Amino acid sequence: MRIETLAVHAGHAADTATGAVTPPIHLSTTFERATDGAYPRGHTYTRTSNPNRAALEASLTALEGGVACAAFSSGSAAAMTIFQALAPGDHVLAPEDVYHGTARLLRETFVPWGLAVTFVDMTDPIAVARALRSETRLIWVETPSNPLLTITDIARVAELAHAAGARVVCDNTWATPILQRPLALSADLALHATTKYLGGHSDVLGGAVVARADDDFFARIRQLQAAGGAVPSPFDCWLVLRGIRTVPYRMRAHSENALAVARFLAEHAAVDAVHYPGLEAHAGYEVARRQMALPGGMLSFQVRGDGERAMAVAARAALFTRATSLGGPESLIEHRASIEGPQTRTPQNLLRLSIGLEHPDDLIADLARALEA
Numbered sequence: 001m002r003i004e005t006l007a008v009h010a011g012h013a014a015d016t017a018t019g020a021v022t023p024p025i026h027l028s029t030t031f032e033r034a035t036d037g038a039y040p041r042g043h044t045y046t047r048t049s050n051p052n053r054a055a056l057e058a059s060l061t062a063l064e065g066g067v068a069c070a071a072f073s074s075g076s077a078a079a080m081t082i083f084q085a086l087a088p089g090d091h092v093l094a095p096e097d098v099y100h101g102t103a104r105l106l107r108e109t110f111v112p113w114g115l116a117v118t119f120v121d122m123t124d125p126i127a128v129a130r131a132l133r134s135e136t137r138l139i140w141v142e143t144p145s146n147p148l149l150t151i152t153d154i155a156r157v158a159e160l161a162h163a164a165g166a167r168v169v170c171d172n173t174w175a176t177p178i179l180q181r182p183l184a185l186s187a188d189l190a191l192h193a194t195t196k197y198l199g200g201h202s203d204v205l206g207g208a209v210v211a212r213a214d215d216d217f218f219a220r221i222r223q224l225q226a227a228g229g230a231v232p233s234p235f236d237c238w239l240v241l242r243g244i245r246t247v248p249y250r251m252r253a254h255s256e257n258a259l260a261v262a263r264f265l266a267e268h269a270a271v272d273a274v275h276y277p278g279l280e281a282h283a284g285y286e287v288a289r290r291q292m293a294l295p296g297g298m299l300s301f302q303v304r305g306d307g308e309r310a311m312a313v314a315a316r317a318a319l320f321t322r323a324t325s326l327g328g329p330e331s332l333i334e335h336r337a338s339i340e341g342p343q344t345r346t347p348q349n350l351l352r353l354s355i356g357l358e359h360p361d362d363l364i365a366d367l368a369r370a371l372e373a
């Protein structure tokens with residue numbers, strides 16, 4: 001089946017008890033045992049499993065073309081669980097421009113815990129190969145990256161990782177399985193902040209890990225999920241599953257709008273640089289064309305001038321909301337360096353845009369006004 005069909009149907013079936021077409025939300029924390037002590041309906045206690053979570057996990061497994069999925073209460077909880085599934089002494093390679101929350105988790109929690117971490121330019125296979133050690137167990141890929149939209153060749157990194165006995169996880173939050181399928185490119189795990197495009201309405205926090213093989217490593221992730229309970233609530237699962245039903249069509253519109261905005265900004269005299277993998281001038285254009293169906297809804301640009309000038313442009317935007325996060329129907333504008341803090345590598349004159357589902361002409365008119373000196 002095609003992905004549009006999977007998005008509508010995977011994890012969905014009319015409720016056997018009532019015939020409800022839209023799934024009920026199962027708030028019960030506990031489930032009845034049969035007289036022989038068995039659990040014939042498969043659920044015992046909601047930290048371990050829940051019907052709404054099982055449905056969401058089935059949907060994400062189908063969309064990513066994987067074999068198993070574990071859903072979490074946030075994208076960061078999903079990332080944390082992957083690191084916890086490693087052992088002290090293991091070495092992790094992560095991109096130098098990895099999502100700042102993931103970088104902080106590694107630096108502040110998992111280095112003291114015993115992981116060794118090297119941050120590398122993940123877009124450069126030679127640098128990746130050089131950074132590998134005999135203890136390297138995991139390579140973290142995030143493509144497109146935040147906030148410069150760099151593109152990593154997933155298949156190439158997977159080849160290097162597997163030759164060295166390491167796994168590859170791809171943070172697929174920005175692309176979604178609609179635009180990019182890391183497992184088909186030989187990544188071992190795909191990670192999502194379902195908070196973003198999959199939920200799609202800026203109203204639910206969630207995360208997920210989808211696996212290409214139901215192996216020991218995934219069993220450990222599953223065990224940590226059940227033992228620790230960093231799981232999404234049944235209502236959270238219901239909201240994400242609802243969002244997923246329309247995500248194939250939303251991603252097309254986000255992408256189409258983002259390309260129109262990127263082209264407008266690329267021609268603007270008050271703009272120094274536009275970072276969008278759908279522009280031919282972008283360093284990752286060719287790889288993106290190969291591994292992504294469309295370049296997606298995120299872009300960033302550098303205004304001519306300093307950080308204050310960038311802040312002033314964001315302040316003049318009226319249709320764009322000044323806020324962090326991404327993937328909702330409303331367009332957002334964000335001065336990234338100030339949210340990432342003093343050790344940020346992000347240029348001070350950079351603004352990041354999450355392009356929503358408004359008409360692109362209205363978005364362009366708003367940016368044109370905001371960029372007037």
Ligand SMILES: *Cc1c(COP(=O)(O)O)cnc(C)c1O
Pocket residue numbers: 073074075076077099101142146171173174193194195196205206207
């Ligand atoms: C938002 C985000 C995360 C973290 O997800 P939360 O749900 O906020 O914890 C991880 N990776 C990327 C690429 C993100 O955009």
